[in-house]
Amino acid sequence: MIREQAILHATNAYDDGTLQAELARSVAYPTESEEPGQAPSQHAYLNDELAPQLRALGFTCHVHPNPTGVDLPILVARRIEDASLPTVLLYGHGDVVRGNAAKWDAGRDPWRLRVEGDRWYGRGTADNKGQHTINLAALREVLRARDGRLGFNATWLIETGEEAGSPGLAAFCEAQRESLAADVFIASDGPRLAAARPTLFMGSRGAVNFELSLRARDRGYHSGNWGGLLANPAIILSHAIATLVDARGRIQVPGLRPPPIPAPVAAALADLEVGGGPDDPAIDSDWGEPGLSPAEQVFGWNSLDVLTFGAGDPAKPVNAIPPAASAWCQLRFVVGTDWKALERHVRAHLDEAGFGDVQVRVGMQAGATRLSPDNPWVRWAAASIERSTGLRPALLPNLGGSLPNDIFADLLGLPTLWVPHSYPACAQHAPNEHLLGSVAREGLAIMAGLFCDLGDQGAALRLAARNTVTIAQP
Secondary structure (H helix, E strand, O other): OHHHHHHHHHHHHHHOOHHHHHHHHHHOOOOEOOOHHHHHHHHHHHHHHHHHHHHHOOOEEEEEOOOOOOOOOEEEEEEOOOOOOOEEEEEEEOOEOOOOHHHOOOOOOOOOOEEEOOEEEOOOOOOOHHHHHHHHHHHHHHHHHOOOOOOOEEEEEEEOOHHHOOOOHHHHHHHOOOOOOOOEEEEOOOEOOEOOEOEEEOOEOEEEEEEEEEEOOOOOEEHHHHOOOOOOHHHHHHHHHHHHEOOOOOEOOHHHOOOOOOHHHHHHHOOOOOOOOOOOOOOOOOOOOOOOOHHHHHHOOOEEEEEEEEEOOOOOOOOEEOOEEEEEEEEEEOOOOOHHHHHHHHHHHHHHOOOOOOEEEEEEEEOOEOOOOOOHHHHHHHHHHHHHHOOOOEEEOOEOOOOOHHHHHHHOOOOEEEOOOEOOOOOOOOOOOEEEHHHHHHHHHHHHHHHHHHHHHHHHHHHHHHHHHHHHOO
């Protein structure tokens, strides 16, 4: 009865306009982490918007400076009911990408929530203010239904630099291990597999960006006078890239390929369909690793893509052989890939293929994480979501994109559960970003049910998870 009451209270927060009002306040803070001048908005969002809400729920709050020295603060809020109870670490990010106001349609303003039918427009509605606002509202209603007691301890970690690569987050978590200690990590970010299907993912693919470049000479030379006599860096570089990935997108470097898909992961992916939504692109069935389903390609395998390719001036081409060419490539990878040795693998492969003059430089990188669908925490969360919605959730061992999940899974050693409240066509990072109201309402029910079940079952789950780890490590 208490669980049903909590879910009812949570969905009423949508029906009576409470969630909309809270999200409208959040969206109004232009918390663009890529813009240094917006640091005051970051501080205001944490201190003036989130901290008062959390203190009203019994949390003690502290806003910490970023250990890197950049002005991207981090909020930690703790609520300890009983030291013997299980603890959940909750996460969100208060920063957003640039608003790009001039590119929004129909007079929409990125800093003003605008509801049009089922779509709630505004920067951060999907990524990530809307998602952690839903979770905070659900937590509030569970406290109300359970007479002020959750039945577990809770810690919120809200950073303001995720869209800038989460600078300082790993160092902060390392320094704050004791205050961030928990039994399980639960957060919401990224999209569902599809708008109509609740989704649970337990990790993320990693990513490494790397630049390939070739400088043949100091300046360009007339293509009529010297064409056919001078090696063209753009042509050479294009052929070098073609040795890394073939014309159908299959990775050709053994060291950049993943291990076989584990059986429990393959079983989970067999249940999934990727794409097919009204705003989704058509999938190219002949692209990528042969013999894999679309779900296996994006959630169970690696992909190598060219993000940019430049030579000369593409906007104003001239009749000259360019002196240099460069390309930024990206490897998205799953657990088990030898990604830390990427530069060595690419260097050796290019040398063997006769492209020793092409330079390799590694840029942004983030590790891959994955929690088995057989983990007790995963089985519990999936059952809770199905109980609340009547729908069997899509289980993704890892998201196709990347998140700072390696900090929580590897550095802090936590089982990680992500319950997204967005959907693939939300225009995340683009103009006209939006949240679906129907998904937000369902998200409130899901999280209220999840928090209630954690309060009732958390101690038994903690014991089961510890026994599983003990058995898995003889």
